[in-house]
Amino acid sequence: MVRITLVRGDITTEHADAVVNAANSSLLGGGGVDGAIHRRGGPEILEACRALRASHYGKGLPTGKAVATTAGRLPARWVIHPVGPVWSRDEDRSALLASCYRESLRVADELGARTVAFPAISTGIYGWPMDDGARIALTTVRETPSSVEEARFVLFDERAYQAFAEQIGPSETG
Numbered sequence: 210m211v212r213i214t215l216v217r218g219d220i221t222t223e224h225a226d227a228v229v230n231a232a233n234s235s236l237l238g239g240g241g242v243d244g245a246i247h248r249r250g251g252p253e254i255l256e257a258c259r260a261l262r263a264s265h266y267g268k269g270l271p272t273g274k275a276v277a278t279t280a281g282r283l284p285a286r287w288v289i290h291p292v293g294p295v296w297s298r299d300e301d302r303s304a305l306l307a308s309c310y311r312e313s314l315r316v317a318d319e320l321g322a323r324t325v326a327f328p329a330i331s332t333g334i335y336g337w338p339m340d341d342g343a344r345i346a347l348t349t350v351r352e353t354p355s356s357v358e359e360a361r362f363v364l365f366d367e368r369a370y371q372a373f374a375e376q377i378g379p380s381e382t383g
């Protein structure tokens with residue numbers, strides 16, 4: 210079973226086999242984690258995203274799907290780019306958010322990644338309420354079979370860290 214750990218910090222400095230982005234369907238970068246990953250990882254990541262777009266995703270990568278690229282200069286081997294859903298008051302998009310975590314684990318398995326660092330997908334610019342985003346992240350990662358040994362949630366601020374810590378209980382934090 211995958212070991213879940215929580216840390217507070219900046220995902221672009223995490224040493225892990227794979228770092229997960231919170232991408233958008235253009236795959237061409239954006240704000241938040243996406244911007245930080247491209248800034249620190251360097252232009253190789255964007256080049257790889259562009260190539261994937263040109264070869265497979267001319268109309269954009271669908272929400273809930275994920276692809277992998279090099280991690281460029283990040284201290285990781287790969288970046289996995291899932292496209293998170295924008296939160297909606299009128300429509301329940303939870304299945305798409307869960308799909309981001311499931312797809313990321315599937316891609317991690319394909320790559321042979323054993324340690325995977327995740328941000329709280331969709332809880333920034335895309336507006337997902339943090340508590341609910343944390344619940345979906347943790348339950349989905351727990352329930353998805355994979356060869357990943359450690360899923361490390363890297364929470365950018367205290368509010369995010371607390372939301373995850375409350376959902377997970379005291380035993381798995383650290």
Ligand code: ADP
Binds near residue numbers: 293364369
């Ligand atoms: P989305 O568009 O999917 O909401 P964001 O990048 O705006 O993506 O935000 C997702 C989450 O990542 C938010 O909780 C935000 O605070 C957090 N975040 C932003 N920058 C970083 C970073 N460098 N490392 C880890 N988490 C980050």
